Amino acid sequence: MEQTIKLRVSQIEKSFPGVKALDKIDFTVKKGSVHVLCGENGAGKSTLMKIINGVYQPDKGQIYVDENPVKIHNPMQARNLGISMIFQEMNYVPEMTVEENIFLGRLPVNKLGKVDWKHVRKYTIELLKEENLPYPPDLPLKDLTVSDIQMLEIIKAISCKSDIIIMDEPTSAITQKEVEKLFEKIAALKARGVCIIYISHKLDEIFKIADEITVFRDGAVVSSHPVGETDIETVIADMVGRKISNDYPKEDIPIGENLLEVENLENRGVFRDVNFHLRGGEILGFAGLMGAGRTEVMRCVFGLDPINAGEIKLKGRKVSVKNVRESIANGVVMLSEDRRRYGIIPVRSVKENASLASLEKIIGKGFLNAKKEHSVVNELFKRMRVKTPTMETAIEALSGGNQQKVILSKWMMRNPVVLILDEPTRGIDIGAKYEIYKLMSEMAREGKGIIMVSSELPELIGMCDRIYVMSQGKITGEIQREDFSQERIMYYATGTKERRAVNN
Amino acid sequence: MIKKYNIYLVLIILFFLCALINPNFLSIGNLSNISRQLAVTTILAFGATILIIGGMLDLSAGSVLALAGVLAVDCYKSTNSLILSLIVGILAGMACNLINAVMVANFKTPPFIATLAMMTMARGVALLYTQGQNILQLGDFVVFGQGTVFGMPVSVIFLIVIAIFTWYILKHTRFGRSLYAVGGNEAAAVASGINVIRSKYIAYLINGAFVGLAGVLFMSRINAGQPNGAIGFEFHALTAAIIGGTSFSGGVGTASGTLAGAFIVGFLNNIMNLANVDSYLQQVIRGAIIALAVIYDIWTKGRRTKGHLGNVEDKNKKQKVAS
Numbered sequence: 001m002e003q004t005i006k007l008r009v010s011q012i013e014k015s016f017p018g019v020k021a022l023d024k025i026d027f028t029v030k031k032g033s034v035h036v037l038c039g040e041n042g043a044g045k046s047t048l049m050k051i052i053n054g055v056y057q058p059d060k061g062q063i064y065v066d067e068n069p070v071k072i073h074n075p076m077q078a079r080n081l082g083i084s085m086i087f088q089e090m091n092y093v094p095e096m097t098v099e100e101n102i103f104l105g106r107l108p109v110n111k112l113g114k115v116d117w118k119h120v121r122k123y124t125i126e127l128l129k130e131e132n133l134p135y136p137p138d139l140p141l142k143d144l145t146v147s148d149i150q151m152l153e154i155i156k157a158i159s160c161k162s163d164i165i166i167m168d169e170p171t172s173a174i175t176q177k178e179v180e181k182l183f184e185k186i187a188a189l190k191a192r193g194v195c196i197i198y199i200s201h202k203l204d205e206i207f208k209i210a211d212e213i214t215v216f217r218d219g220a221v222v223s224s225h226p227v228g229e230t231d232i233e234t235v236i237a238d239m240v241g242r243k244i245s246n247d248y249p250k251e252d253i254p255i256g257e258n259l260l261e262v263e264n265l266e267n268r269g270v271f272r273d274v275n276f277h278l279r280g281g282e283i284l285g286f287a288g289l290m291g292a293g294r295t296e297v298m299r300c301v302f303g304l305d306p307i308n309a310g311e312i313k314l315k316g317r318k319v320s321v322k323n324v325r326e327s328i329a330n331g332v333v334m335l336s337e338d339r340r341r342y343g344i345i346p347v348r349s350v351k352e353n354a355s356l357a358s359l360e361k362i363i364g365k366g367f368l369n370a371k372k373e374h375s376v377v378n379e380l381f382k383r384m385r386v387k388t389p390t391m392e393t394a395i396e397a398l399s400g401g402n403q404q405k406v407i408l409s410k411w412m413m414r415n416p417v418v419l420i421l422d423e424p425t426r427g428i429d430i431g432a433k434y435e436i437y438k439l440m441s442e443m444a445r446e447g448k449g450i451i452m453v454s455s456e457l458p459e460l461i462g463m464c465d466r467i468y469v470m471s472q473g474k475i476t477g478e479i480q481r482e483d484f485s486q487e488r489i490m491y492y493a494t495g496t497k498e499r500r501a502v503n504n
Numbered sequence: 505m506i507k508k509y510n511i512y513l514v515l516i517i518l519f520f521l522c523a524l525i526n527p528n529f530l531s532i533g534n535l536s537n538i539s540r541q542l543a544v545t546t547i548l549a550f551g552a553t554i555l556i557i558g559g560m561l562d563l564s565a566g567s568v569l570a571l572a573g574v575l576a577v578d579c580y581k582s583t584n585s586l587i588l589s590l591i592v593g594i595l596a597g598m599a600c601n602l603i604n605a606v607m608v609a610n611f612k613t614p615p616f617i618a619t620l621a622m623m624t625m626a627r628g629v630a631l632l633y634t635q636g637q638n639i640l641q642l643g644d645f646v647v648f649g650q651g652t653v654f655g656m657p658v659s660v661i662f663l664i665v666i667a668i669f670t671w672y673i674l675k676h677t678r679f680g681r682s683l684y685a686v687g688g689n690e691a692a693a694v695a696s697g698i699n700v701i702r703s704k705y706i707a708y709l710i711n712g713a714f715v716g717l718a719g720v721l722f723m724s725r726i727n728a729g730q731p732n733g734a735i736g737f738e739f740h741a742l743t744a745a746i747i748g749g750t751s752f753s754g755g756v757g758t759a760s761g762t763l764a765g766a767f768i769v770g771f772l773n774n775i776m777n778l779a780n781v782d783s784y785l786q787q788v789i790r791g792a793i794i795a796l797a798v799i800y801d802i803w804t805k806g807r808r809t810k811g812h813l814g815n816v817e818d819k820n821k822k823q824k825v826a827s
Contacts, residue, residue, distance in 0.1 A: 304695060328697040342695040345688035347755040356685055357696045359678040368676045410696065 003030040005067065006195045007052070007083075007164055012061035014047055021047045023219045025061070029164070032193045034186060036206045038239055039216030040429035045199050048216075049166050052197075053085040054078040065164075076105075082163040086153050086170050094142035099124035101141055102156050131155055147174040147290050154182060158189065165189065166197045171205065172427065175290045176490075183209055201429070203232050204458075215239055240431050248462030249438045251445060255465065256280030258316065259449040260332070260418050262301060265310035270296045271473035274310070278418060278449040283440060285464035286453040287489045293473040294453045295337055298420050302334040303327040314417065328357060331417035335407055335424055337453070339400070343407045346396035350388050350406050351377050353395045358413040380409040385435055401432025408439065419443060422453045437463055457486045469493050511749055515764045515771075522775040529778060536657055538770050540649075540725070543659035544569075544734075546766040547718045548741035549748075550670040551711035553762040556745055557674070558707045559687035559754035560608060561615040564600065564622035565715050565738035570731055571630040572596035573719030577729030578633075580645045589645065590720055597716025598709050600626050605708035609701045623738075630731040639729030649725025659721045666714060671759035679706050688755025743790070744769055747797045769793075 007029040014022040022044050029035045037045045050056045052063065054072035062069050065081050072078050075085070092101050099120050108116045124137040133151065141149060151174060157165050171179045186196055186209055200206050206213065207227065214224040215238040223230075223238045258277050265274040271293040278284050286294045299305045301312060303321040311318055314330055321327050327334075336342035345353055354377045355362050362373040374391060381388065386405045388398055395403055404424065411419065421440070425433040440463060444450055454460050460467055461484045469477040469492035477492030522529045529535075548565050555562050576593030580586065600622055607618035651658045674680040682703045685693040694700055718737075723729050748765025750757030772793070776786045 302695075324695060325697045325699060334695070336695060341689075341691050343692055345685045345692055345755060347688050347751070347753075348684055352681065352684065356681070356693075356698070359681050363676065363678050363681070366676065368681075 003033060005029070006031040006065070007197075008064040008067065009048070009052065010062050010064070012048065012051060012058045012063070014051060014056060014058050021219050022051075022058070025221055027214060027221060027224070029195045029197060030211070031163075031195055032190050033211040034190060034196045034198055034209050036210040036213045037197060037199045037216060038201075038203070038206065038213060038235055040239055040431065043216040043239075044219040045216050046168060047219075049085065049168060049197065049199065052078070052164075053083060053166060079106075079160060079162070082161075083166070084157045084160045084162040084164075085166040085168065086157045087168055092141050092149060092153070095140055097138045097140055098128070098135065098144075098152065099137040101152065102127065102159065106160075127155060127159055145291060147178055150174045151178055151182075154185070158185065162194070164195055164197070166199075168199045169201065169427075170198070171200065171202065179205065201427075203235060207232065236430060239429075248459070249434070249441050250463055251441045253281040253441075253444050255282050256447055259314065260301075261313040261316075262297075263311050263313070265297065265300060265312070266308045267296060267300050267305055268308045271470075272309075274475055276468055276475060276478075278451060280447045280449055281444050282465045283444050283450045283452060283463055285460040285467035286451060286470060287455075287457065287460055287467050288470035288493050290455065292470040292493065294470050295422055296473075297470070298334060298422055298451065298453060301327075302332060302420060304334075328414060328416075331414070332420070333357070333411040333414060333416040333418070334420035335404075335411065335422060337423035337426060339403060339407065339427075344395045344403055347394055349392045350381075350386070350395050350398065351391040353406050354380060354409045354413060357410050361413070376413065377409070380412055381406075384409045384412065384439060399429070399432070401428035401435075404428055404432065404436065405439075408436070412443075416448065418449045418451070420451045420453070423455065424452065425454070425456070425459060433459075457489055460489070461486065511747070511761055511764045511768075515768050518768055518771050522771050525775060526778045529775060534774070534778075536660070538767075538774050539660045539663070540657045542766055542770040543657075543663040544718045544722045544725070545737060545740040545744060545769075546663055546763065547666050547714050547721070548737055549744035549762050549766050550666055550759065551714035552738070552741040553745045553748070553750050553757050553759065554670065554674070554683065554707050555615070555711055556742075556750045556752060557687045557754065557757040558683040558703060559615075559690065560704065560707060561619060562601070562604065562708075562711055562715075563616065563619040563738050564604065564626055565711075565718075565741055566734045566736055567623045567626035567630065568597055568600040568712070568715045569719040569722060569734045569737060571600065571626045571633075571719070572716040573723035573733065574630050574634050574639060574729040574731050576716075576720045577639045577642060577645060577723050580642065581639065584643075586644065586647070590648070590717075593720040594713050594716035597714070597719060598712035601708040601712025601715065602705075604712075605705045608708070609704035627731075634729065634731040636731060638731070640727075642724065642727055642729070646724050646727055649721050649723070650727075659725065662717060662721060666717070667759060667763055670762075673710070674757075674759055679703060683707060684755050686754075740769075743794050746794060746801070749801070751801060752798075 005028050009025060009027045012022055012025040013020070025048055027048070039045050047056065051058050052072070054074045054077050057073070063072060064070065070081060072081065078084070093104065096104070102124055103120050108119050110116060121137055128135070128137065131151070133148075135144065135148070144152070150170065154167070154170055170182060174182070189196060198206065198209065210227045212224065212226050213230055213235060215222050215235060217239060256279055259280050260278040262274060262276050266272040274297050286298075288294050296305065300307050301321065303324045303326055307321065312321055313319065314332070319326075319330050321330070345356065351373065355373055362369050362376065377391065384405045386409060387402055395406055398406065424436050428436070437459070440450055440452070452460065452463060465481050467479045467484065467489065468475050469479065469489055471493050479488055548569070551565065552562060572593045575596045576589040579592040580589035583589070604619055604622050607613040607621070608615050647658055649659050653661060674683070682693065682698045685696065685698055686700050686703050690700060722734055726733065744766035745757065745762050746752065746765070747768055748757070748761035748763070750762060769790070772790070773786065776789065
């Protein structure tokens with residue numbers, strides 16, 4: 001049977017002041033299929049999805065649902081047309097409970113306007129049971145982990161009984177196991193005739209679920225193929241518009257002396273007995289599942305969280321890390337996984353963001369040396385290949401990849417000894433990822449020690465000299481480069497849990 | 505870039521408009537009178553600007569001003585020393601704001617609540633100290649608010665010094681840069697090695713010194729130590745800062761903007777008085793101007809940054825094209 005077309009957009013155009021975000025977009029989604037959208041950040045995928053979901057209005061063009069022309073003025077109307085969307089950045093109210101969040105904006109009420117809480121409770125319990133989610137309906141969302149909340153968002157969208165579900169990077173914050181669960185869910189939805197528009201940067205994952213793949217670049221569709229007629233290389237080439245090497249720019253660098261030694265580090269209730277060391281010129285990986293404690297260990301080493309026990313040695317000398325200022329002075333810096341929260345000062349200029357950690361270098365004798373600041377930052381930006389319209393541009397106006405490079409520049413300005421990079425490539429596009437890998441190699445060549453915490457195994461395997469694996473607040477394995485494999489890492493990452501299960 | 509200079513454009517247009525409407529506006533006497541009247545609130549506005557940039561606030565400014573003022577006046581009456589009374593006023597302002605800083609920086613009390621508490625306390629102390637009576641017959645103390653040096657009002661000289669000082673610390677010191685970072689994103693400032701607690705202390709202490717100085721100038725100008733004076737002055741200060749482009753979300757604001765904002769308010773008040781606008785109507789107009797300034801700020805910012813759904817993709821795109 002020829003699949004019928006569920007959603008069609010025709011000649012959609014959308015401009016924002018000074019820029020054409022979408023240019024004559026044609027795009028169809030068939031009933032019961034998964035249509036994947038790829039493209040670098042800023043290619044126009046999310047803009048199109050927001051038009052379909054009613055957040056934005058197109059300047060020109062028409063949307064058809066079941067081949068009937070429709071106008072979608074707001075997300076509520078989209079929901080009534082059977083369209084729901086899971087946003088990349090999650091929308092939830094932390095203080096509200098699971099059930100309140102599930103019914104947010106669509107609480108059932110009786111004629112007097114009183115909420116039918118009994119129905120809400122019953123429905124939520126059924127839903128949670130169906131999905132095997134082990135938490136009560138009256139738990140506030142702030143008590144759940146990020147991945148739990150993401151799963152809940154997905155369930156919420158599904159529970160709207162929509163025929164068209166838009167998922168914007170749904171797997172960016174959930175664990176491998178949950179990804180598999182999500183994919184099962186998607187298969188079940190497909191079988192029910194629901195169609196799914198799926199936006200993702202993770203190319204290996206999209207080939208598992210896609211029926212069709214459409215690639216966006218610079219506000220236009222560059223290619224659209226059934227999954228059988230394309231491959232990863234083609235998709236990447238279409239996305240970036242140029243041939244890009246899929247290899248990691250890993251260099252053979254002689255490994256030097258011990259730079260950082262961490263002994264029996266403990267943060268009560270989070271992790272304990274953490275021992276590791278890092279040498280000059282080395283790129284050291286930290287793998288593990290979400291919540292294994294990797295970020296927490298790094299936060300302690302960097303002085304963001306208190307240390308309950310253990311010690312940290314730098315170049316053989318014991319150092320105190322009571323706060324971040326001391327760590328930075330010692331030459332230890334950390335790029336946070338949460339760029340919005342711990343990285344950028346959104347409203348300030350790229351220049352100010354870059355020099356924030358080195359103020360004493362540019363403000364001497366009571367006056368700001370504006371010339372020096374400009375030249376130092378400019379030189380760093382050249383080296384880091386930061387693309388910014390001007391030095392005074394607010395950092396929030398840059399793409400994720402460029403923001404990340406500005407934050408890297410901030411730390412490079414301190415000429416650090418040890419560089420901790422927590423998920424350095426999360427949420428940035430392929431071109432920028434590759435440049436960050438190259439910068440890592442460059443820094444290693446200068447003899448700096450680099451720690452890379454990452455949830456993406458291919459990049460850990462591609463870039464690291466050695467990988468520690470953590471699970472449930474402990475280091476469960478250490479793997480040398482010649483022994484790297486995804487299976488081995490996953491074995492250690494899940495190993496403790498399984499052994500514990502046996503003991504119980 | 506256009507937005508950046510809007511405020512100065514408004515100020516210049518308003519200046520010529522005022523001059524056109526009423527020829528008296530341009531007289532030396534009137535302009536010097538405007539500056540003298542503006543000195544107190546503008547000095548407070550510089551303090552408010554520093555705090556708001558750092559993501560803080562001071563609702564206690566009016567009360568602390570009154571307390572510092574009566575202490576300074578009393579000090580002058582018992583010692584006859586202008587310098588000493590000035591120092592007492594400034595120290596009293598700083599002491600109250602030290603308590604504000606402890607509450608905000610160490611105990612993480614929201615600045616709104618902490619300084620609301622201080623507002624009530626400081627007013628109470630001022631009334632207790634004076635038993636609710638105005639202190640009169642200030643003698644030479646009035647030179648601060650009424651005297652001139654080479655034809656220049658003393659209070660205006662203070663205003664100029666404070667303006668330059670504020671510009672300097674915001675633009676040229678590590679504290680200034682840190683303050684913008686603390687107000688722009690406190691967690692990121694901590695993670696960049698900024699001493700956030702110290703920044704907050706310094707901000708409140710500077711504000712305190714400004715408030716104390718404003719107390720001396722105010723009491724001197726009205727020729728009385730009024731424990732019940734300066735009620736609501738903190739809001740005049742906030743008005744000037746906000747009209748001057750200081751963003752209530754923190755991390756944005758300049759000394760020159762606040763100065764312009766204060767003079768816009770001052771010119772408006774003056775021209776309305778000269779044009780005999782009903783004083784009740786004047787209040788309505790002033791309020792409407794604040795609302796418009798804030799709406800304008802949010803409107804331009806809305807286009808500049810993320811939408812309510814939190815994606816900056818469209819903007820990224822714009823930047824790519826721009827580069």
